[in-house]
Amino acid sequence: MATIRDVAKLANVSTATVSRVLNNNRYVNSETKNRVNEAIEKLQYRPNDVARSLFKGNSKMIALFVPDIKNPFFPELARAVEDVTNQHNYTFILCNTDDSHEKEVTYLNALTQKSVDGFIIVSSTITEEDLHHITSPVISLDRKFSSKISSVTVNNRKGAREATAYLQSIGCKKIAHISGPQTASNTEERLKGYLDVIEHEAWFHSNYVVTGDYRFENSYEIAKQLLTNHNDIDGIFVANDLMAVGVLKAAESLNIKIPEQLSVIGFDGITIGLTTTPSLTTIQQPIYEIGSRAAQILLQLIDHPEQKVIQEELEVTLIERDSTKRKE
Amino acid sequence: MATIRDVAKLANVSTATVSRVLNNNRYVNSETKNRVNEAIEKLQYRPNDVARSLFKGNSKMIALFVPDIKNPFFPELARAVEDVTNQHNYTFILCNTDDSHEKEVTYLNALTQKSVDGFIIVSSTITEEDLHHITSPVISLDRKFSSKISSVTVNNRKGAREATAYLQSIGCKKIAHISGPQTASNTEERLKGYLDVIEHEAWFHSNYVVTGDYRFENSYEIAKQLLTNHNDIDGIFVANDLMAVGVLKAAESLNIKIPEQLSVIGFDGITIGLTTTPSLTTIQQPIYEIGSRAAQILLQLIDHPEQKVIQEELEVTLIERDSTKRKE
DNA sequence: CTATTATATGTAACCGGTTACATAACCTTT
DNA sequence: AAAGGTTATGTAACCGGTTACATATAATAG
Numbered sequence: 107m108a109t110i111r112d113v114a115k116l117a118n119v120s121t122a123t124v125s126r127v128l129n130n131n132r133y134v135n136s137e138t139k140n141r142v143n144e145a146i147e148k149l150q151y152r153p154n155d156v157a158r159s160l161f162k163g164n165s166k167m168i169a170l171f172v173p174d175i176k177n178p179f180f181p182e183l184a185r186a187v188e189d190v191t192n193q194h195n196y197t198f199i200l201c202n203t204d205d206s207h208e209k210e211v212t213y214l215n216a217l218t219q220k221s222v223d224g225f226i227i228v229s230s231t232i233t234e235e236d237l238h239h240i241t242s243p244v245i246s247l248d249r250k251f252s253s254k255i256s257s258v259t260v261n262n263r264k265g266a267r268e269a270t271a272y273l274q275s276i277g278c279k280k281i282a283h284i285s286g287p288q289t290a291s292n293t294e295e296r297l298k299g300y301l302d303v304i305e306h307e308a309w310f311h312s313n314y315v316v317t318g319d320y321r322f323e324n325s326y327e328i329a330k331q332l333l334t335n336h337n338d339i340d341g342i343f344v345a346n347d348l349m350a351v352g353v354l355k356a357a358e359s360l361n362i363k364i365p366e367q368l369s370v371i372g373f374d375g376i377t378i379g380l381t382t383t384p385s386l387t388t389i390q391q392p393i394y395e396i397g398s399r400a401a402q403i404l405l406q407l408i409d410h411p412e413q414k415v416i417q418e419e420l421e422v423t424l425i426e427r428d429s430t431k432r433k434e
Numbered sequence: 435m436a437t438i439r440d441v442a443k444l445a446n447v448s449t450a451t452v453s454r455v456l457n458n459n460r461y462v463n464s465e466t467k468n469r470v471n472e473a474i475e476k477l478q479y480r481p482n483d484v485a486r487s488l489f490k491g492n493s494k495m496i497a498l499f500v501p502d503i504k505n506p507f508f509p510e511l512a513r514a515v516e517d518v519t520n521q522h523n524y525t526f527i528l529c530n531t532d533d534s535h536e537k538e539v540t541y542l543n544a545l546t547q548k549s550v551d552g553f554i555i556v557s558s559t560i561t562e563e564d565l566h567h568i569t570s571p572v573i574s575l576d577r578k579f580s581s582k583i584s585s586v587t588v589n590n591r592k593g594a595r596e597a598t599a600y601l602q603s604i605g606c607k608k609i610a611h612i613s614g615p616q617t618a619s620n621t622e623e624r625l626k627g628y629l630d631v632i633e634h635e636a637w638f639h640s641n642y643v644v645t646g647d648y649r650f651e652n653s654y655e656i657a658k659q660l661l662t663n664h665n666d667i668d669g670i671f672v673a674n675d676l677m678a679v680g681v682l683k684a685a686e687s688l689n690i691k692i693p694e695q696l697s698v699i700g701f702d703g704i705t706i707g708l709t710t711t712p713s714l715t716t717i718q719q720p721i722y723e724i725g726s727r728a729a730q731i732l733l734q735l736i737d738h739p740e741q742k743v744i745q746e747e748l749e750v751t752l753i754e755r756d757s758t759k760r761k762e
Numbered sequence: 763c764t765a766t767t768a769t770a771t772g773t774a775a776c777c778g779g780t781t782a783c784a785t786a787a788c789c790t791t792t
Numbered sequence: 793a794a795a796g797g798t799t800a801t802g803t804a805a806c807c808g809g810t811t812a813c814a815t816a817t818a819a820t821a822g
Binding site: 770778782788789 | 793794795796797798799800801802803804805806807808809810811812813814815816817818819820821822
């Protein structure tokens with residue numbers, strides 16, 4: 107690989123001048139510039155980003171932490187982040203944390219050693235403490251770690267209230283909730299939203315809430331049990347779409363007709379909800395927008411670290427499909 | 435951030451000695467070692483990987499190119515690659531190429547400037563030529579670029595033959611094929627496999643083959659047309675699961691009963707096939723294994739660049755589910 | 763008892779860029 | 793004509809590690 111010194115020698119200038127041509131920042135005579143560019147062309151020279159990083163102290167890389175890219179919610183998020191960061195000539199690093207605090211901390215340290223310029227984090231376990239020694243900006247998604255960390259969130263509680271109220275509005279009498287894992291950041295908010303609506307009902311009992319793990323397989327089993335134990339349930343608000351699909355399949359296996367006997371509503375608005383039979387009613391998050399806003403804000407923070415904390419909250423939307431039935 | 439010089443000063447040794455302690459490679463007196471470690475601890479010192487990279491000429495990073503992470507086939511692949519690379523203390527970079535040659539080349543160059551140590555590439559458009567100036571090892575998935583590039587593939591043609599023959603074996607008389615986009619690497623092989631079985635049938639006509647784009651939405655439209663134009667079709671081999679799901683939905687909308695009137699088989703074996711109603715019969719690829727083998731081989735090539743090309747072919751498996759019906 | 767080898771550590775060059783500082787020629791301005 | 797500004801370029805320090813080479817002592821071999 108040709109270095110800047112090779113170029114300098116060939117063009118008969120100093121490395122400083124080559125650097126100036128490359129970065130197009132200081133005075134360079136246009137004739138000299140041509141000579142340098144020719145040399146660059148001839149040698150097929152490409153500057154070494156590592157050397158540049160070392161001097162500059164940055165790397166033009168940003169990282170995204172997600173629990174697990176196999177949950178279809180996250181690829182879309184990742185895509186948004188990648189698209190925005192690419193537009194700004196940043197390289198994108200994806201990290202699956204499996205919701206493990208240890209993995210998160212390991213990644214945080216390893217990437218800091220690589221001078222990564224910023225972090226976008228979907229996590230439930232990271233605390234302000236963990237970020238204390240991290241000098242590059244951090245933005246959290248789905249949850250606010252602290253008032254000092256910027257974030258992009260949706261109003262999970264409001265969405266959950268809307269979902270539950272919708273089930274009531276179409277005539278459901280006994281509405282159950284399958285929640286996310288305790289470890290997940292938004293589980294609590296969605297549960298609260300559900301309880302806001304249902305808590306004061308005479309029939310309500312904590313048996314109507316069961317804890318899932320945001321995955322399909324587990325939800326299938328849980329829902330089967332739930333529906334077997336309580337055959338009066340006629341509506342379920344499920345904390346995410348993936349689990350809601352599990353519920354659809356569970357009902358199918360128990361010969362419970364959806365939406366005639368049971369209405370199901372999910373949360374997220376991922377594509378899979380369109381592919382099931384019946385298709386899935388859900389609370390849709392603006393996933394791509396969440397990711398791209400987060401990336402934009404992060405890049406802003408990288409350029410202006412002095413800037414104050416930005417916390418944005420985006421809106422969710424109810425999407426009616428075939429897994430819920432409106433009362434005539 | 436503390437540097438190696440700060441540590442050296444505090445421990446009263448030279449930076450060379452600190453470096454030796456860090457890398458645990460040359461002779462260091464155990465007492466000195468303790469002193470250095472104490473200094474490291476006290477200063478919360480973390481070596482700067484960028485500086486190390488610059489000297490060593492490597493970065494401990496590997497990149498994976500996929501067409502689009504939103505296709506659920508790729509998250510699992512990505513996961514496998516990340517898991518393996520993490521075990522070996524490499525950082526994982528994910529790149530969505532959108533099957534665009536320009537994006538691929540841009541990524542290839544940008545990452546080479548960052549001294550990325552190796553590439554795992556799922557691509558149809560990259561040629562030996564494009565890789566000519568790339569000095570770090572490359573491994574291709576799903577397709578062999580050339581006999582000089584290592585690869586991990588499955589036997590697409592054999593799998594497609596199996597799928598088509600299976601439809602015949604359960605009694606389908608008129609079997610159509612929805613292929614992938616011309617731009618995709620495996621489209622051709624899967625089409626060939628289909629033709630191997632069907633080509634000599636008296637009824638066969640090129641109308642029975644239509645081209646999709648590996649995505650759900652488009653396939654839904656295509657399938658509706660296909661099924662409307664040819665109401666004699668009783669079996670479809672679809673080139674991937676995502677499109678096969680589109681076919682299921684299209685049939686549903688046309689009131690065609692699956693599997694009674696129409697049998698559908700996909701290719702890939704992604705989870706979504708379990709969530710549809712009916713669940714999807716498919717040719718399953720060992721996705722995680724493909725990814726982890728590719729990563730392992732790549733790491734091997736990084737450590738031993740002199741090693742000869744490795745080309746592995748893995749097996750696919752027919753998974754019978756509810757979208758195909760065995761004749762009584 | 764000398765020669766050789768293993769252990770231990772420091773000095774300084776090196777990786778490949780960037781930029782502060784120095785220098786010089788030329789152009790304006792008063 | 794002197795002073796100040798603009799344009800143009802080079803020298804060398806710097807970013808923070810690694811390691812070849814030099815040096816010195818202790819241990820072992822012949």
